[in-house]
Amino acid sequence: MNAPDFxxxxxxxxxxxxxxxxxxxxxxxxxxxxKWHSVQCESYQKILNVLVENTGSVNCxxxxxxxxxxxxxxxxxxxxxxxxxxxxxxxxxxxxxxxxKIYLDRKTAALQTKVLSRLMSDVLGKKRxxxxxxxSPSILKNRQAFSARGAGILGxxxxxxxxxxxxxxxxxxxxxxxxxxLARHHGSPVFIFGFTFVIWQHFVLSLQKKGIHLPLDKGxxxxxxxxxxxxxxxxDNDAFRHALKSVANVNKVVNYYGMVEQTGSLFVECxxxxxxxxxxxxxxxxxxxxxxxxxxxxxxxxxxLSLLPCSYPGHALLTEDLGVLLGVDDCRCQRLGxxxxxxxxxxxxxxxxxxxTYETRT
Amino acid sequence: MSxxxxxxxxFKETFMVxxxxxxxxxxxxxxxxxxxxxxxxxxxxEERFNVELDIDDxxxxxSFEVGQSILAKYNISMS
Numbered sequence: 393m394n395a396p397d398f399x400x401x402x403x404x405x406x407x408x409x410x411x412x413x414x415x416x417x418x419x420x421x422x423x424x425x426x427k428w429h430s431v432q433c434e435s436y437q438k439i440l441n442v443l444v445e446n447t448g449s450v451n452c453x454x455x456x457x458x459x460x461x462x463x464x465x466x467x468x469x470x471x472x473x474x475x476x477x478x479x480x481x482x483x484x485x486x487x488x489x490x491x492x493k494i495y496l497d498r499k500t501a502a503l504q505t506k507v508l509s510r511l512m513s514d515v516l517g518k519k520r521x522x523x524x525x526x527x528s529p530s531i532l533k534n535r536q537a538f539s540a541r542g543a544g545i546l547g548x549x550x551x552x553x554x555x556x557x558x559x560x561x562x563x564x565x566x567x568x569x570x571x572x573x574l575a576r577h578h579g580s581p582v583f584i585f586g587f588t589f590v591i592w593q594h595f596v597l598s599l600q601k602k603g604i605h606l607p608l609d610k611g612x613x614x615x616x617x618x619x620x621x622x623x624x625x626x627x628d629n630d631a632f633r634h635a636l637k638s639v640a641n642v643n644k645v646v647n648y649y650g651m652v653e654q655t656g657s658l659f660v661e662c663x664x665x666x667x668x669x670x671x672x673x674x675x676x677x678x679x680x681x682x683x684x685x686x687x688x689x690x691x692x693x694x695x696x697l698s699l700l701p702c703s704y705p706g707h708a709l710l711t712e713d714l715g716v717l718l719g720v721d722d723c724r725c726q727r728l729g730x731x732x733x734x735x736x737x738x739x740x741x742x743x744x745x746x747x748x749t750y751e752t753r754t
Numbered sequence: 755m756s757x758x759x760x761x762x763x764x765f766k767e768t769f770m771v772x773x774x775x776x777x778x779x780x781x782x783x784x785x786x787x788x789x790x791x792x793x794x795x796x797x798x799x800e801e802r803f804n805v806e807l808d809i810d811d812x813x814x815x816x817s818f819e820v821g822q823s824i825l826a827k828y829n830i831s832m833s
Binding site: 478502505506509513519520532546549550551553555 | 782789790793797800806809810812813814
């Protein structure tokens with residue numbers, strides 16, 4: 393069996409398909425991927441046998457069999473021969489937790505980067521821009537095994553020129569580096585990238601504390617990695633945007649939702665604060681009680697679909713995040729397809745709900 | 755310095771390799787040409803040839819040989 397090839401999808405604008413058109417095309421692609429992985433990956437086939445009661449006809453995206461994302465922490469799932477493995481990506485995961493292992497071949501890795509570049513050029517324009525990374529260069533020091541954060545920084549730095557790190561090894565502001573960067577690129581658009589929590593903790597709060605104001609009015613901030621730590625400090629998206637405006641006069645702040653298990657096909661925020669599914673990917677919101685489909689406006693567990701995973705069976709995954717579908721094809725930004733909001737981690741909700749039945753182990 | 759000499763120099767300086775290693779060198783063949791090394795090489799080439807490479811070209815730049823045909827698209831001829 394030949395591996396599916398979806399490189400012709402790169403010809404389209406990433407938000408060009410209405411939900412109807414997309415559902416038809418993407419269902420076909422994902423059915424092909426399901427078949428491919430069933431043949432290539434014995435463990436995946438076994439998982440399907442256990443998880444999926446009805447392997448009957450698949451007519452829409454909702455019918456594609458999905459597997460829980462945590463399975464990549466428990467099993468080595470790959471659909472290629474071991475000598476074709478080009479890179480193994482691992483998820484961050486705090487101490488004590490197992491990490492996901494995602495096996496990539498050259499073709500899958502290249503397609504991930506190309507799709508990411510289509511999504512980023514929608515945000516940054518066609519040209520690569522001078523880039524300020526809100527992190528420490530030491531994040532890339534251990535080249536044999538850098539973290540998910542390092543891998544993310546490296547992946548995005550492809551869209552930058554004159555890549556400059558804004559923090560030093562102790563995660564403090566590197567003012568000489570920042571000032572040199574500003575002097576060199578004064579008045580031109582710049583790309584500012586970092587993880588949401590790092591930008592908040594080590595950039596916004598540090599600038600506030602020191603009373604420094606940076607003239608980044610042409611800066612475009614792209615950030616992701618989740619809101620968990622900021623929710624603990626009651627910082628939401630509005631507060632985040634507002635703070636960046638006040639410390640650095642940044643007018644354009646773009647959040648994204650994505651995960652190492654589906655690198656490349658990110659869900660990027662539009663100018664109205666909505667996350668959008670690009671043509672290469674989609675989201676489905678499922679009711680926790682029976683995995684039925686939640687309606688627009690109703691909270692559900694987020695299932696993510698992507699046509700990129702070819703070397704590992706990660707094309708349809710049930711995440712551990714809660715979200716809500718805001719609408720389809722009718723966002724004011726005119727991007728077609730579904731748009732949504734992420735509410736937070738599911739485990740929190742579970743813990744709260746079950747605290748009186750299960751003892752918490754300490 | 756000819757374009758080919760500049761090109762060879764960029765590889766040698768970035769990866770600390772010998773001339774004799776270059777002709778069939780591919781991305782990830784040696785430890786130094788990993789993803790970090792790749793971006794360093796791209797930055798060096800952009801500076802030496804005063805070009806800005808397109809993202810797709812950075813992705814496709816998979817070997818010493820392929821790189822030459824990519825730079826040819828920017829009117830940088832090695833011959």
